Amino acid sequence: MPLLPTFTITYAPQRLSLPDADVYLLLRFIPEAEQASLWQRLQQEIAWRQEEIKLFGKTIPQPRLTAWYGDAGKSYTYSGLTWQPLPWIPVLTQLREKLLSTTGISFNSVLLNLYRTGQDSMGWHADDEPELGPSPIIASISLGQERSFHFRHRIQPDVKQKLILPSGSLLLMAGQTQHHWQHQVPKSAKPLEPRINLTFRVIR
Template sequence: MPDAEVYLVPDFIPVKDQPKLWEALQNEVAWRQEEIKFFGKSIPQPRLTAWYGDAGKSYTYSGLTWQPLPWIPILAQLRDQLFACTGVSFNSVLLNLYRNGQDSMGWHADDEPELGPNPVIASLSLGQERSFHFRHRTQKELKQKLALPSGSLLLMAGQTQHHWQHQVPKSAKPLEPRINLTFRVIR
């Protein structure tokens, strides 16, 4: 992908470790369904979410400002594992629980000011494999689709957020739940 630094590690979390991690995330994360503004109307986000991080690392997107919940052990462990792999000191994580194929995330870039000029986003996926789409902001013919299997790490860095948008689209097929964790550095 031109104008991008994108890396996919399909088996970052070993298969044998995934069931225990899934159960811990399901049971220990404080999942919420927030309301967002969509064409002037308040609607429930089409997924469940949670925000964890270092004290004072709030995050604003889609008109919502998140105050971080303190790190829980399982999230701190994943953060430390990502540091060992990437060398990036992530200080926050946005979690999304896609309950079925109708839960989704629309086109966007992770380019909020608090993420800095060239954010590094480490995205871990667990559960149902989902399609992840990219589209270039100015060269409309440039598109890319990736399958994100359970246990995978997708790392987006460099100029990626300046030039590309991404989404997790709805699916007409019946899908099992998926948990996605996007680790970030809030400046």
Template sequence: MPDAEVYLLKEFLSGPAAEALFAVLEAKAAWKQEKIKLFGKQIDQPRLTVWYADAGKAYTYSGLTWEPLPWLPELSEVRKNLESLTGTFFNSVLLNLYRHGQDSMGWHSDDEPELGQNPTIASLTLGQERSFHFRHRTQPELKHKLILPSGSLLLMASETQHHWQHQVPKSAKPLEPRINLTFRFIE
């Protein structure tokens, strides 16, 4: 992909490790369904979310400000392993629970000011594999689709967020739940 630095590691976690982490997070995470403003209307987000981060690392997107919850031990362990693998420091993680095929995330870039100029986003998938789409902001013919299996790690770095948008589209097929963890550094 031009204007991007994207890596996919399909087996960051083994099958059993991914299943175990999914079960823990599904049960222990403080899931919420917040309302967001879309085209001037307040609607329920089409997924459940929760924000864990170091103290004082709030995050604002789609008109919502997330105050950090203290790290769960399991999330701290994943963070430590990610930092060792990538050489990047992460102080926060946004969890998304896609309960079925109708839960989704629309086109966006992770380009909020608190993420800094060229953020590195480490995205870990657990549970149902899902399609993940990219499109270039200024060259609409440039598109890319990936399938993200359980245990996979997608790393987006450098100028990726400046030039590309991404989404997790709705699916008409019946799908099992998926949890996505996006580790970030909040300035």
């Protein structure tokens, strides 16, 4: 498995200028003409759930809907939750195959997030759980409302970068990115339409 993406499509991704990181942004991964139908299928066919997590000693509902799909036995634990994978469904299998042909990486699981409004969010974190291996590779696909996505360096928290993830884009984080950087999707006071985010992963 390659440590860095081997994009085989004709238009090249942008490599972000983050120190201690390998991060790539591909704006047109999902063609605009396919986005509406893909959005509808994901909204209707995914088994969305709202889980509860512990934060500062309190149990609260996650500020978004989530789902976990993957190969049999590829469980995943984060924020005190352990997910057992639901079996692949055709729409997710198609996206996994598209990622394989685009990046050369064989992903075996995917965490989905549905941000219903601007008040749904994801706090600062790194995808560095042990089951993701020493150099996690995360492929993040965005559909629907574009949202702000923030990076901050874990040793130098004043070193930050913000970007907008538009519908149809692919953000790929590889190498030592998760060891040196955290990321978040902050809340927004603006009225926003829903966004679906799929983060494909390799569970060891």
